[in-house]
Amino acid sequence: MDIMFVVVLSSIFLNFAPLTAMTIVLMSLLDDVRITTIAYDNTPVGDKLVRWRVPRLLSITAMLGLFSVVETFGLLLIGIRVLTHPHLQDYFGLETEQQLQTIMFLQLVAGDHLLLFITRTGSWFFVPPFPAPGLFFAIVLTQIVAVLM
Secondary structure, eight states: OHHHHHHHHIIIIIOOOSSOHHHHHHHHHHHHHHHTTGGGOOOOOOSSOOOOOHHHHHHHHHHHHHHHHHHHHHHHHHHHHHHHOHHHHHHHTOOSHHHHHHHHHHHHHHHHHHHHHHHSSSSOTTSSSOOOHHHHHHHHHHHHHHHHO
16 A cells, blocks of 8 residues: 555656556565465464454554655655765665665565564564464565565
């Protein structure tokens, strides 16, 4: 979802496409691999019936989504600023728009996938119950594939 907002906002206000159509398709395919393994995760189950607190759930997801959009758009603004100043280009090693698009692709893939580790439990993410092997390796492998692309 944050991908859509970042692409639309940057296209309208900055006249810059942070992702190509191919990278959006690739991100969707990588997300599908991860999403198919969520159902098999080892999340803790309470002894009592859980009552959904929908307003709280919606407010937390809205805040996480808003933070993700602001973070990604901020990274894009920093990247565009670097591209417009030669001394910053030398310092950061960012010289072309294609390199900035690659940075945006990796940030969006890593951010969305690794966020799942944080939100799956109410405590630290690598304490028992650990993520199911299928979920863990799906996320790790999609990260490796994204970096190799």
